[in-house]
Amino acid sequence: MRKLTIVRKAVLVAAVGIPHDEQAFLEYVQAGGQVETADWMPEDYRRKLIKFIEMHGNSELMGVLPEREWILRAPTLQRKLALTAKVQDEVGHAQLIYRVVEDLGKPREQCLADLVDGKAKFHNVFHYPTKTWGDVGVIAWLVDAAAIISQKALLKCSYAPYARIMKKICWEESFHILHGRDVILAMVTGTPQQFELVQEALDRWWGPLMQFHGNPISKDEDPMYLWRIKSQGNEEARQQFLEGYVPQIRELGLTVPDPKLRKRDDGVWEYTEPDWDELKHVVTGHGPKTEERLAFRRRFLEQERWVRDAVLAA
Amino acid sequence: MSEQALLGLADDELVLGWRDSEWTGIAPMLEEDVAFSSIAQNEIGHARAVYSLLSDDPDALAFDRPAEEYRCSPLVELHLLEWGHTIARRWLYEVADEIRITALKDDSHQAVAGLAAKIDREEAYHRMHAEMWHDRLREEPRFRKAVEELWPYALGVLPSELRGELVARVGLSEVEAIERGTHTAELAPLWEEMTMVRRSAPAGAQW
Amino acid sequence: MPALPVPERTPVWEVFRKEKRGAAFEHAGSVVAPDADFAEAWAREQYGRRGESVALWLVPRDAIRDVEDWADEFDLKYRRVDGYSIKARLKEARERAGTAGPR
Numbered sequence: 001m002r003k004l005t006i007v008r009k010a011v012l013v014a015a016v017g018i019p020h021d022e023q024a025f026l027e028y029v030q031a032g033g034q035v036e037t038a039d040w041m042p043e044d045y046r047r048k049l050i051k052f053i054e055m056h057g058n059s060e061l062m063g064v065l066p067e068r069e070w071i072l073r074a075p076t077l078q079r080k081l082a083l084t085a086k087v088q089d090e091v092g093h094a095q096l097i098y099r100v101v102e103d104l105g106k107p108r109e110q111c112l113a114d115l116v117d118g119k120a121k122f123h124n125v126f127h128y129p130t131k132t133w134g135d136v137g138v139i140a141w142l143v144d145a146a147a148i149i150s151q152k153a154l155l156k157c158s159y160a161p162y163a164r165i166m167k168k169i170c171w172e173e174s175f176h177i178l179h180g181r182d183v184i185l186a187m188v189t190g191t192p193q194q195f196e197l198v199q200e201a202l203d204r205w206w207g208p209l210m211q212f213h214g215n216p217i218s219k220d221e222d223p224m225y226l227w228r229i230k231s232q233g234n235e236e237a238r239q240q241f242l243e244g245y246v247p248q249i250r251e252l253g254l255t256v257p258d259p260k261l262r263k264r265d266d267g268v269w270e271y272t273e274p275d276w277d278e279l280k281h282v283v284t285g286h287g288p289k290t291e292e293r294l295a296f297r298r299r300f301l302e303q304e305r306w307v308r309d310a311v312l313a314a
Numbered sequence: 315m316s317e318q319a320l321l322g323l324a325d326d327e328l329v330l331g332w333r334d335s336e337w338t339g340i341a342p343m344l345e346e347d348v349a350f351s352s353i354a355q356n357e358i359g360h361a362r363a364v365y366s367l368l369s370d371d372p373d374a375l376a377f378d379r380p381a382e383e384y385r386c387s388p389l390v391e392l393h394l395l396e397w398g399h400t401i402a403r404r405w406l407y408e409v410a411d412e413i414r415i416t417a418l419k420d421d422s423h424q425a426v427a428g429l430a431a432k433i434d435r436e437e438a439y440h441r442m443h444a445e446m447w448h449d450r451l452r453e454e455p456r457f458r459k460a461v462e463e464l465w466p467y468a469l470g471v472l473p474s475e476l477r478g479e480l481v482a483r484v485g486l487s488e489v490e491a492i493e494r495g496t497h498t499a500e501l502a503p504l505w506e507e508m509t510m511v512r513r514s515a516p517a518g519a520q521w
Numbered sequence: 522m523p524a525l526p527v528p529e530r531t532p533v534w535e536v537f538r539k540e541k542r543g544a545a546f547e548h549a550g551s552v553v554a555p556d557a558d559f560a561e562a563w564a565r566e567q568y569g570r571r572g573e574s575v576a577l578w579l580v581p582r583d584a585i586r587d588v589e590d591w592a593d594e595f596d597l598k599y600r601r602v603d604g605y606s607i608k609a610r611l612k613e614a615r616e617r618a619g620t621a622g623p624r
Contacts, residue, residue, distance in 0.1 A: 064339030071335050075512035075521040076373045077362045081355055087338050088351040095344040099551055133511045186520050304342035307397050311450055312531040345552050345563035352566045446558050
């Protein structure tokens with residue numbers, strides 16, 4: 001892969017007629033230039049863009065599966081409605097995202113086929129099991145919080161159609177965090193057993209949460225940042241998550257299961273180095289629930305092929 | 315409408331909403347997944363509204379009865395995780411429910427009649443959705459077969475005096491209905507799963 | 522040439538939404554649907570389930586004519602606001618008239 005240089009001088013190229021030149025395009029996006037679907041773009045940019053956005057779509061779709069079971073088990077009507085609405089939003093996000101990918105040249109059916117064949121990736125957190133109602137709260141509150149940090153940074157993505165859908169996605173995610181926090185609050189102020197359910201779920205989810213934003217590759221070496229597909233480095237996102245949420249977790253009387261976690265005087269959070277091998281192992285399709293969930297998706301995709309054939313042939 | 319019949323309506327909406335919510339994430343296309351989930355949520359909302367007419371604690375009514383005490387019709391209890399059957403059930407249920415709700419709008423109790431009118435306004439969109447799918451799939455053998463299989467159950471949604479209307483609208487001959495009052499084997503496992511988290515804490519626990 | 526690709530078997534419907542009375546319709550996204558009825562049923566929920574829209578327009582993508590280029594070869598600045606040097610001329614006029622100075 002060619003090493004891409006960082007442009008230090010802001011150079012504005014008129015939007016009409018982005019020159020068909022990789023270096024000029026790089027300067028254009030790094031100066032804040034926006035790219036639309038019909039614009040010329042370097043092959044590397046297009047490929048990386050599709051892969052990144054497709055992974056996001058896959059994650060939204062796979063994220064549905066751990067939460068779905070709990071819709072059926074929700075202990076009050078209000079929680080059932082709120083959780084169904086949350087999961088519905090994730091499906092809606094997948095629809096928005098796959099439309100963007102399709103307009104870039106990869107059909108939705110191909111994305112779904114690659115997903116269930118194990119050829120495409122999705123975020124680590126959706127490879128893990130959910131065990132209790134405590135997980136429902138932790139996922140809606142903290143996993144969605146970690147996601148929203150990345151998603152807010154994506155509002156500035158150089159590829160405009162993707163940046164535009166992020167507005168709706170971020171708006172809807174904010175409801176999820178409220179719902180998650182409410183579920184957690186009800187339990188930590190409930191019975192001691194309910195409090196324990198939350199603590200136990202937090203103990204299991206903390207590792208994946210710390211891995212969520214990815215390994216601390218420097219922004220200057222991250223092609224996604226150089227192309228301004230991402231506008232935030234991985235470590236920056238993780239620090240934002242810790243800064244925002246560790247105090248909120250602790251003020252409820254919950255313990256973050258990392259004895260090394262502390263905030264330095266200069267404001268930087270220190271923590272036990274996440275297991276990057278585990279992350280790689282999981283996202284390449286070897287998580288505890290990966291195979292089962294992909295098989296579940298595959299089953300329904302195949303079972304309902306006749307419906308798509310009957311309905312989508314215009 | 316009697317309290318028992320109202321409970322039957324609420325239980326129908328609760329259980330069907332519960333069944334329909336199971337499709338969230340796995341419907342045949344993403345756009346339909348989103349739309350179908352809204353329908354499921356609306357049904358739960360209707361159940362909640364009717365329970366609220368019958369009790370100060372709608373959650374208790376929804377979750378804290380033993381399975382045998384639910385008054386839902388066998389149609390909604392069936393586990394139909396296959397799209398042809400699911401849509402067949404949606405369509406049959408909407409036709410039957412429209413007949414039931416129309417009658418309810420004339421109920422002598424103002425609160426009941428008023429609620430029926432509200433439900434009816436929301437159901438208009440469910441009917442549009444069901445008709446749309448029915449139009450698309452009516453020539454598909456597996457859809458027609460599913461409608462025929464579910465027909466006896468559909469008749470059981472309504473009291474016998476309203477079944478003539480259902481027969482006229484669906485266009486199938488009347489057969490022996492699978493009546494409300496006994497439960498299928500599918501209700502018990504549904505109830506188990508629906509109440510397992512709630513039962514894990516003492517009564518009155520907050521969630 | 523259409524600006525956006527047209528998938529092979531099912532039309533794409535562009536969705537425009539009006540957020541509140543008095544607002545203009547704005548492009549919100551798209552759904553893939555075989556006809557206007559499905560497009561409506563699906564767009565209603567994707568763009569309205571939280572009450573975020575008071576109205577929607579659904580338009581098949583291939584009904585849209587895309588216009589993206591203009592010729593500006595002869596520098597007709599009088600058609601744009603930046604083509605006028607009002608500030609400089611006003612200053613000169615005030616000086617001549619003796620009306621220049623703090624207001």
